[in-house]
Amino acid sequence: MSDKAIRMPLQSLIQSMLPAVEDELRRAVADVKAPGMDMLHHMLAYHMGWEGEGAGPSATGKRIRPLLVLLTCAAATGEWERALPAAAAVELVHNFSLIHDDIEDNSPLRRGRPTLWKLWGIPQAINAGDALFSLAHLEALRLADTLSVETTIMATRIIQQTCLHLTQGQHLDIAYETRRDLTANDYWPMIGGKTAALLAACTDLGALTANADRAARENYREFGRLLGLAFQVQDDLLGIWGDAALTGKSSESDLVAGKKSLPVLYGLDQRGPFAARWAAGSIQPEEAITLARQLEAEGARAAAQATADNLTTQALQALDDAQPQGESGEALRELALKLLQRQT
Amino acid sequence: MSDKAIRMPLQSLIQSMLPAVEDELRRAVADVKAPGMDMLHHMLAYHMGWEGEGAGPSATGKRIRPLLVLLTCAAATGEWERALPAAAAVELVHNFSLIHDDIEDNSPLRRGRPTLWKLWGIPQAINAGDALFSLAHLEALRLADTLSVETTIMATRIIQQTCLHLTQGQHLDIAYETRRDLTANDYWPMIGGKTAALLAACTDLGALTANADRAARENYREFGRLLGLAFQVQDDLLGIWGDAALTGKSSESDLVAGKKSLPVLYGLDQRGPFAARWAAGSIQPEEAITLARQLEAEGARAAAQATADNLTTQALQALDDAQPQGESGEALRELALKLLQRQT
Numbered sequence: 001m002s003d004k005a006i007r008m009p010l011q012s013l014i015q016s017m018l019p020a021v022e023d024e025l026r027r028a029v030a031d032v033k034a035p036g037m038d039m040l041h042h043m044l045a046y047h048m049g050w051e052g053e054g055a056g057p058s059a060t061g062k063r064i065r066p067l068l069v070l071l072t073c074a075a076a077t078g079e080w081e082r083a084l085p086a087a088a089a090v091e092l093v094h095n096f097s098l099i100h101d102d103i104e105d106n107s108p109l110r111r112g113r114p115t116l117w118k119l120w121g122i123p124q125a126i127n128a129g130d131a132l133f134s135l136a137h138l139e140a141l142r143l144a145d146t147l148s149v150e151t152t153i154m155a156t157r158i159i160q161q162t163c164l165h166l167t168q169g170q171h172l173d174i175a176y177e178t179r180r181d182l183t184a185n186d187y188w189p190m191i192g193g194k195t196a197a198l199l200a201a202c203t204d205l206g207a208l209t210a211n212a213d214r215a216a217r218e219n220y221r222e223f224g225r226l227l228g229l230a231f232q233v234q235d236d237l238l239g240i241w242g243d244a245a246l247t248g249k250s251s252e253s254d255l256v257a258g259k260k261s262l263p264v265l266y267g268l269d270q271r272g273p274f275a276a277r278w279a280a281g282s283i284q285p286e287e288a289i290t291l292a293r294q295l296e297a298e299g300a301r302a303a304a305q306a307t308a309d310n311l312t313t314q315a316l317q318a319l320d321d322a323q324p325q326g327e328s329g330e331a332l333r334e335l336a337l338k339l340l341q342r343q344t
Numbered sequence: 345m346s347d348k349a350i351r352m353p354l355q356s357l358i359q360s361m362l363p364a365v366e367d368e369l370r371r372a373v374a375d376v377k378a379p380g381m382d383m384l385h386h387m388l389a390y391h392m393g394w395e396g397e398g399a400g401p402s403a404t405g406k407r408i409r410p411l412l413v414l415l416t417c418a419a420a421t422g423e424w425e426r427a428l429p430a431a432a433a434v435e436l437v438h439n440f441s442l443i444h445d446d447i448e449d450n451s452p453l454r455r456g457r458p459t460l461w462k463l464w465g466i467p468q469a470i471n472a473g474d475a476l477f478s479l480a481h482l483e484a485l486r487l488a489d490t491l492s493v494e495t496t497i498m499a500t501r502i503i504q505q506t507c508l509h510l511t512q513g514q515h516l517d518i519a520y521e522t523r524r525d526l527t528a529n530d531y532w533p534m535i536g537g538k539t540a541a542l543l544a545a546c547t548d549l550g551a552l553t554a555n556a557d558r559a560a561r562e563n564y565r566e567f568g569r570l571l572g573l574a575f576q577v578q579d580d581l582l583g584i585w586g587d588a589a590l591t592g593k594s595s596e597s598d599l600v601a602g603k604k605s606l607p608v609l610y611g612l613d614q615r616g617p618f619a620a621r622w623a624a625g626s627i628q629p630e631e632a633i634t635l636a637r638q639l640e641a642e643g644a645r646a647a648a649q650a651t652a653d654n655l656t657t658q659a660l661q662a663l664d665d666a667q668p669q670g671e672s673g674e675a676l677r678e679l680a681l682k683l684l685q686r687q688t
Contacts, residue, residue: 031508032511032512034512035533036512036533037512037515039515039519040512040515097474100470100471103466103467103470104466104467104471105467122447122448123447123448123518124519126444126447126448126470127444127514127515127518128511128515130441130444130477130507130511130514131508131511131512131515133474133477133507134507134508134510135508137500137504138501138504138505138508141500141501141504149493149494149496149497150493152493152497153485153488156481156485157485160478160481160482160485161482163477163478163481164375164376164475164478164479164482166474167376167384167471167472167474167478168376168378168380168384168475170471170474171384171468171471171472171475174467174468175383175468189380
């Protein structure tokens, strides 16, 4: 499959879409500007990767979510330009949730740069997240400029329900930190909210803005949801066995952070040496490599990889069922594969 | 004016409106329910004053904001029942902002009860606030059930812009904590966002849902904005010279907390003994009464009271200009007066 990762449709579409996304995002964030709001705007521009030390492509992230919206819209034979406010809105929602997640997870770094709360303190960072959340919703309402009011209402409802779902997933994630009785079954409701909901919203919004019929919308939505699940499992694998340089954080951090990722929950279910060590208390950084090997020896890595592969197959099937059209359809498939092969 | 505070229109309208508001709020908050979400729902129900120790009327607050929406709708000759989703949405926005403000201000108590972050920790409390924010927006979209889609879009835009304005005001409030160069002029942009914006939204939404014409909407909006400013100045007075039992917190807390309220900023502008003591470092609880007397002796109390009175007069003039109709119009005036005479 790796030959598809270098085919042209995705690259050429990305080159036309990404600058438009970035323009839309900058315009949306500029709405916070007002007398006395220079610092608040700078905080948001820093978080978005546009300003401050380390600003640039590595700081912005890849804008996967808006691309998913736009490619889905185009693959469903819509004009992707009309979906730009939806694309920008989901990226703003994503970034709002990162600001708050970083506080809630006590994370000092995001994409290799100090997090907002580290630089400006928790009170200003919570509030900056709230500002970005508000800007996301204002941006979603801009759909009324390009689409019917009925579609705008439907799109904003999708976004609001997704935001609620995100907080439900995050609630579980935080609650799990202190729970000792978790099994692999507890994993899915958490990442269903934390990761899959937003990607499902992306493909749903793309199809909606293209006026796709209900069956196609459901297939696209399911594609996004399964892609999100597969992506998260892959992310969990990288969080334990990935090359730290690829993720911008210590490759062992998920074990050290005590994150209840799928491989960890699988390991706990085995009730073997990994589970015994996990139950004995926090993992120290110097143990992380040994413990990652132990977890692998107990089958957690292979099991999680099989799960990721299975979800990937299902996601691609849902995409096929949606019958995506033209180059955008190919590009959408390419993007999915690229997302799921990040470690190669 | 105090005889108006016990006249009947407000009491009888409140008695029919408040249970409807509470029903709408409970239904909106119930949207967070899902498997595994019992604790998240309980956190929100606790914060709303419905559950947990101390639940009841003193914990819910007075629901002033939704009442303002509904009374304005009725005074503008609309059916107030159709404005219920807007009324509930603003109350949810208000409560979301309280959850985050309590974290940002390090406040252990709210309405005499432990705050959410004190009981469940900062990460869960930030996230619960985000959930309530999402529920507020979902609730606003319910206006589409009772009003045209165009009006729904306009109403949600008012709410989103208000949320942004709230975060701008809060940004200044937090930034002011560490600034030593503030004057009374810095006060208005802060409370314009923190307090006045939401009350302006209430009266604007009430008029909008009643299909009031543009001039009436602007007058109602201005009434709400001025009422918010007057209310905040009154609150500042109570924060220093009020009876602690009325506010559920130490009457001296604003001085001890270092809050840059209008009387404090007025005192700083005098460059007298109060300003000298303020510049010397944090106020200790045992100094608070003496310092409040000093501040009063320097004219801050009288100046702030004159400002509050002036704003009240302007607010009531804007209300008259809106030409509110019938019992609801009288009740609206009554509510405004009641709000501004809380210390009597």
